[in-house]
Amino acid sequence: MDAPATHENQLGTYLKNRRAKLDPAALGFPAGRRRTPGLRREEVAQRANISPTWYTWLEQGRGGAPSADVLDRIAHALMLTEVEREHLFLLGLGRPPEARYHKNEGITPRLQRVLDALNPTPAIIRTATWYVVGWNRAATAMIMDYDALPPEERNILRHIFLDPRARASQYDWESVARFVMGAFRVEAARAGAAAEIEPLVEELSRLSPEFRAMWRDNDVQGPHGERVKNIRHPILGNIEFEYSAFAVDGRQDLSMIVYNPTPEDAERVAALMDAKASSP
Incomplete structure (x- = not known):
């Protein structure tokens, strides 16, 4: 029995x-x-x-x-x-299984509606390997026009280490780069994506001496939490955001990043979005 x-x-x-x-x-x-x-x-x-x-x-x-x-x-x-x-x-x-990475090609319409509802607050959704797979209009105006990039180039580390515009927009580029590097290392490891990130790491190590040196340092950072982020926007000038990162419920491979501006800056972001929407 x-x-x-x-x-x-x-x-x-x-x-x-x-x-x-x-x-x-x-x-x-x-x-x-x-x-x-x-x-x-x-x-x-x-x-x-x-x-x-x-x-x-x-x-x-x-x-x-x-x-x-x-x-x-x-x-x-x-x-x-x-x-x-x-x-x-x-x-x-008494423990969860080892992580198994599942490559993600996009997000659901429901998640896109969540991003759209946050306008004029910039928000993106990224994978555990830091490829951006979802964004709203505010993110396009303030961070990057991801629509203009092929999917394989929508990677935050590629943007930070290879795009001169990213360096110019940061008040303390090295501190931001080290944080991004450490958080990326932790998140990819948690997701079981060690093999998946090898081509990206090899490419960035070849193209960026700074990436190569930081990667060898083996620093780690918690990928989720809250920070304050200041950027130099080419049109609006200095913008201060409260940066928050959240795990997407039911999707261990995705994180939502929200850049919440001050009320005054939110009005400036909204005005810029309207101007871009009305331009030919």
């Missing part, structure tokens, strides 16, 4: 709940008459390529802690989402 669903056996309870939600016929198993809905234990074990006995013990709270590899195979067998997979690891091993 099954062990009772105690606090210690939350993993077994969760596994039984997840397999009960799967359709056997859709996964190639005979539907027939079943005592309970969903997959049988031996069917989950077959899909995960593990011993049916071991899987049964796992649901019953016997046999010790599973390995990360076993949990990964069970997550695949049960067709778990990323959030469900993380919960499985927390129950089974």
Whole structure:
């Protein structure tokens, strides 16, 4: 008989709940008459390529802690989402799984509407490898016209280290560059994107001696939080922003960056946006 669903056996309870939600016929198993809905234990074990006995013990709270590899195979067998997979690891091993980087090509319409609602506050959404994949009109006016760039050039590190306009707009370029470098290193590592960033790091190391030297320093910074940022805008002059970075709920690969100007500067940004919108 099954062990009772105690606090210690939350993993077994969760596994039984997840397999009960799967359709056997859709996964190639005979539907027939079943005592309970969903997959049988031996069917989950077959899909995960593990011993049916071991899987049964796992649901019953016997046999010790599973390995990360076993949990990964069970997550695949049960067709778990990323959030469900993380919960499985927390129950089974007491820690989240190692990060798996998923390349992102864009954002949802809902996230774009959030960005648009923030105008005239500049806001962008970036990936864990610091490619900008979403922005609003205020960001175009104050930071960069991302529409004018091909996707492979919409990278914040490329902008900071290779674009002379970025250097000219910063009051303390070296401090900003070091912060960006340290935060980028931390965020890419957390996302499991070490292999993904290698071409970018190699390119910037070749093209920018300053990047190469800072990268070798191995400094790290927390990518999220709050800061004050001053820039020299070519039209508006000095603008002070309250800089805040937020994780995007349900999307571990994305962060939203908001540059909140003072009320007076917000009026200037709005006027610039109107002027750009009315220009031919």
